[in-house]
Amino acid sequence: MWWRKAREADLDQxxxxxxxxxxxxxxERGAAQKEAERxxxxxxxxxxxxxxxxxxxxxxxxxxxxxxxLRFGVRMIAKSPGFAAVAILTLALGIGANTALFSVVNGVLLNPLPYPEPEQLVELRESKPNFATGSISYPNFMDWQKDNRTFASMAIVRGNGSFILTGLGEAEQVDGVFVSSGFFEQLGVNPVLGRAFAPGEDRIGAAPTVMITGGFWKRKFGSAQDVLGKSLTLDGRDYTIIGIIPATFDLLGSLRTREVYVPIGQWSNPLLMNRAAGLGIGGIGRLKPGVTVQQARADMERVTQNLAAAYPEADKSIGAAVIPLRKWLLGSVEPFLLVLFVAVGFVLLIACVNVANLLLARSTGRAHEFAIRSALGAGQGRIVRQLLTESVLLAAMGGGLGVLLAAAGTRAALDVLPMTLPRAADVAVDVRVLVFAGAVSLLAGICFGLVPALKTRKPDVHETLKEGGRGGSGTRHRAQAALVAAEMALALVLLIGAGLMMRTLAALWNVNPGFEANKVMTFGFSLPPSMTNASPEAIRAAFREVHDRFQAVPGVQGVAFSWGATPLQGDDEWLFWIDGQPKPASESEMNWAIDYVVDYDYLRIMGIPLKSGRFFTAQDDEHAARVAVVDEVLANQFFAGQSAMGKRLHLSGGEILEIVGVVGHVKQWGLDTDDKETLRAQLYTPFMQLPTKGIGGGAGVVVRSDQPATVFPSIRQANNQMSSEQVVFGAQTMNEVIASSIARRRFSMILLGIFAGLALLLASIGIYGVVSYLAGQRTHEIGVRMAMGAQRKDVMRLVLSQGLKMALLGVAMGLAAALALTRLMADMLYGVDASDPLTFAGLAVILTLVSIAACYIPARRAVKVDPIVALRYE
Amino acid sequence: MVEKKEKYQNRIELLQGTLDLLILQTLQWGPQHGYGISVAIRNRSGEILQVDTGSLYPALHRLEKQKWIKAEWKVSENKQRAKYYQLTAAGKKHLSRERSKWSRLSDAIAGVLNPEQM
Incomplete structure (x- = not known):
């Protein structure tokens, strides 16, 4: 910049x-030279x-x-590395936590769904009296597809398929999905190899075909190109492999990976063509361009009303639920991510306040410097700009470090807590996250830099220089006190949020699920595929043999097969009417109950209490009279004021059951939500009396053991000794089942807890720093007081009360803010009110105690002031 | 003291456009250096207008940047090297525009202030 230097010299001259x-x-007018110059x-x-x-x-x-x-800023920062390190680390924590959470929000909520024109995609469900979004029956789906006018396409997806794979290494269970033709085209997914299902290939009776995922292709075939046309043996049937689905394709909303996709028509379930059956089938539709969801709903209303008129027995009061796919997949995640985002924003605010306070304290010390600079010709705007440059520089360094922390921390957190978020794989630090981090850093730098910068804005040059650099004015102290109170308030809001979540979790853990979870584990079981077409007698004999073999495994205290619903996991319903009442005209007018088809030992294994009558015995088998046991809810709902014992139920399938016992209710729908569900009646029937049609090759198994977490390998060993094609899979202890049913709340609690802990730490450092600083400024005053005869405890009180005043002001503000803000998280709470007085008061007291502790250290130091030294300091 | 200075600066701020006009007008009588301009304005205004150097030099450099005046180092009558400013052709045109604008403005203000004389 030579021209600049030349102009500079020019101006000088x-x-x-x-x-x-x-x-x-x-x-010339006669003044003395010196006088004239001046x-x-x-x-x-x-x-x-x-x-x-x-x-x-x-x-x-x-x-x-x-x-x-910038050069000057770097020099100033380098000159006080301790101050810089504290400021940068504080900011890195705040910005890092925000960036981490933003990368989650970005990946899960902000990024569009990975399909072309995702806003046209909707989830399709049947709305039924007991289920707002229930399963679609296959015949109804085909009529929907045919009769609608607003959809470009519709496809079926039934996610919970489970197949036994044989003939390719050790027999294993693989998770699969039943879909209709057009499913992949609709989502814009192109096979990496081969083709997708052709129209008609999904019909019942079509030749069996299968598509496999990239992961499965690699695992089982080493990604060999010649895999097309080979056959895959699933449940004993040969399927021709026709295409490979990209490894990146993920069936959204599912938290498990699926490996094989099979046309819906290949499903051997005898109820597939039953118009009233609920088989867990969902649909995905693509609206025609320009069609709104409201229009589609009106259209489907017409379609379902026509079906209800045509098939009153099955379709009376069956409607269609049309829900935008994004809302269906992510609607439940949004509120809890929002709460976490607000919380983490508070952490950053506290970090900013801390750094602002540090800067304030430092700017007091630098008042002399600023006075000199403005005397030398620095404009006021110039000094403010200089200070802002310094603070933004600090923020940028903190932000850089924060992004590194975030990148490492986010992955670690998601790996520790899987199964809580859909689209977790999409969470990454991308350009948008970096822009966010940059913007937040800049904003933070301006925020915490502005207060001290404006405070130093109008330096009284004369006064400051005269004072000789021993600085400090009242207004600056007030600003510091206000900032400390503000961060106390923010910390209290976070503490209360985390406290409410912890009480929620505690309340949930104390909910009695209706069974004893501690000693029970569960897994899936499948007979060899060769048994599929065996006679019911042979299948029952095989189950009995397996039962005895598992029962003999060391550590196993009881084994029971279970079919139908499993507590807190899958549900299954049966329809019935009570003997003596007329048979309802349609299925929707029948009574519904959750069915558990279980072995006679089930009640003891699960620890469900027997209320009256008896449970099943080994004699309640296929040769005995059909019996049933009901839960208290069913008994009270249908036989209020009388005994349920001996009453008879007609199932929609034609069987008649006699009730022989009543047992306690099990929280099928979840620890928190079960009470609010309308369908809660439960019906137990003996496993060996399962209709011969329904008895197939697979069942769930529940095992009672003192070591539920470690007993499974021995069971697997016993199983493999029986047959290499017989498979056990998916072992879980009941405690794990309960834990995963509240995983999302736990995830929120852990994160809120971390944020609150961080906030508490930062706020304590903040109040400690300010009280130390103020006490240091008052060394002279304290010395005078002590020289005049003040006792140590007076000095102690002086310093402590100064800190306590700020803390109490903060606590008061925090309580008010929390009262308003915790309402945001009311939906996440259970068993505790959003304004729970105990949590509020308890945490307010804790925060106050912590701040007193933080003030105690500087107070102790102040007490040790030697009056002689303090006075000489002048 | 700080207070007083601030008020003073405010007044000059308001007269900014006027200062440009005064500088250009002063230069119409021939090239002049910064000090000379300030003295000339003070004298011609009957000592009423004090030109603040804090406004004078920024104004000179601004006018130079707009190419209404140009600068040249010369030696003064007192054998002193000084930077002399002089009007350019564009500056002369600008001055006459500004002058007529100013006389219309002052006539108008005078009319408002003394309606009976109209």
Whole structure:
């Protein structure tokens, strides 16, 4: 910038010439040389400032000044590395936590669904009296597809398929999905190899075909190109492999990976063509361009009403639920991510307040420097700009470190807590996250830099210089106290949020699920595929043999097969009417109950209490009279005021059951939500009396053991000794089942807990720092007081009360803010009110105690002040 | 002291456009340096207008940047090297525009202030 230097010299000379001429004129009028020079200078004014504003006119100066400010900022930061390290680390924590959570919000909520025109995609469900979003029956789906006018396409997806794979290494269970033709085209997914299902290939009776995922292709075939046309043996049937689905494709909303996709028509379930059956089938539709969800709903209303008229027995009061796919997949995640985002924002605010306080304390010390600079011609805007440059520089360093922390921390957190978030794989630090981090850093830098910068804005040059650098004014102390109170308030809000979540979790853990979870584990079981077409007698014999073999495994205290619903996992319903009442005209007018088809030992294994009558015995088998056991809810709902014992139920399938016992209710739908569900009646029937049609190759198994977490390998061993094609899979203890049913709340609690802990730590450091600083400023005063006879405890009280005043103000503000904000998270709470007085009061007391502890250290130090030294310090 | 200075600066701020006009007018009588301009304005205004150097030099450099005046180093009558400013052709045109604007403005203000004389 040589031209700049030349102009600088030019300006210098111009100003000097001006002064010389003014001096000379005064001398000519008779003034003494010295006197004239001084007068000329006084008349000229602040030379530095005038040069500065003249330079401003030249333009191009702002970049120049920025570089100058940056250089100076770096030098200032390097000069006090301790201060810089604390500030940068504090900011890194705040910005890092925000960036981490934003990368989650970005990946899960902000990024569009990975399909072309995702806003046209909707989830399709049947709305039924007991289920707002129930399963679609296959015949109804085909009529929907045919009769609608608003959809470009519709496809079926039934996610919970489970197949036994044989003939390719050790027999294993694989998770699969039943879909209709057009499913992949609708989502815009192209096979990496081969083709997708052709129209008609999904019909019942079509030749068996299968598509496999990239992961499965790699695992089982080493990604060999010649895999197309080979056959895959699933449940004993040969399927021709026709295409490979990209490894990146993920069936959204599912938290498990699926490996094989099979046309819906291949499903051997005898109820597939039953119009009233609920088989867990969902649908995905693509609206025609320009069609709104409301229009589609109106259209489907018409379609379902026509079906209800045509098939009253099955379709009376069956409607269609049309839900935008994004809302269906992510609607439940949104509120809890929002709460976490607010919480983490508070952490950053506290971090900013802390750094602002540090800067304030430092700017008091630098008052002398600023006075000198402004005397030398620095404009006020210039000094503010310099301070802001310094704080933004600090924020940028903190932000850089924070992004690194976030990148490492996010993955770690998601790996520790899987199964809580859909689309967790989409969470990454991308451009948008970096832009966010940059913006947050800049904003934070301006926020925490502005307060001290404005405080130093109007330095009284004269006074400050006279004072000789021993600084400190009342307004600055008030600002610091207000900032500390604010961060106390923010910390209290977070503590209360985390406290409410912890009480929620505690309340949930104390909910009695209706069974004893501690000693029970469960897994899936499948007979060899060769048994599929065996006679019911042979299948029952095989189950009995397996039962005895598992029962003999060391550590196993009881084994029971279970079919139908499993507590807190899958549900299954049966329809019935009570003997003596007329048979309802349609299925929707029948009574519904959750069915558990279980072995006679089930009640003891699960620890469900027997209320009256008896449970099943080994004699309640296929040869005995059909019996049933009901839960208290069913008994009270249908036989209120009388005994349920001996009453008879007609199942929609035609069987008649006699009730022989009543047992306790099990929280099928979840620890928190079960009470609110309408369908809660439960019906138990003996496993061996399962209709011969329904008895197939697979069942769930529940095992009672003192070591539920470690007994499974021995069971697997016993199983493999029986047959290499017989498979056990998916072992879980009941405690794990309960834990995963509340995983999302636990995830929120852990994160809120971390944020609250961070907030508490930062706030304590904040109040400690400010009280220490203020006590240090008052060393002289304290010395005087002690010299005048003040006792140690008086001094102690003096310092503590100063801190306590800030803390209490903060606590009061925090309580008010929390009262307003915890309402946001009311939906996440259970068993505790959003304004629970105990949590509020308890945490307010804890925060106050922590701040007293933080103030105690500087108070102790103040007490040790030696009056002689303090006074001499002057 | 700080207070007083601030008020003074405010007044000059308001007269910014006027200062440009005064500088250009002063230069119409021939090239002049910064000090000379300030002295000339003070004298011609009967000592009423004090030109603040804090406004004068930025104004000079601004006018130079707009190419209404140009600068040259010369030696003064007192054998002193000084930076002399002089009007350019564009500056002369600008001055006449500004002058007529100013006289219309002052006539108008005078009319408002003394309606009976109209």
């Amino acid at each position: 111009e100003v000097r010439a001006h002064l010389d001429m003014a001096t000379q004129e005064r001398v 007068a000329a200078r006084r008349e000229f004014g602040n030379m530095g400032l005038i040069k500065e504003s003249t330079r401003d006119v030249w333009g191009g100066g702002s970049l120049d000044r920025l570089m100058q400010d």
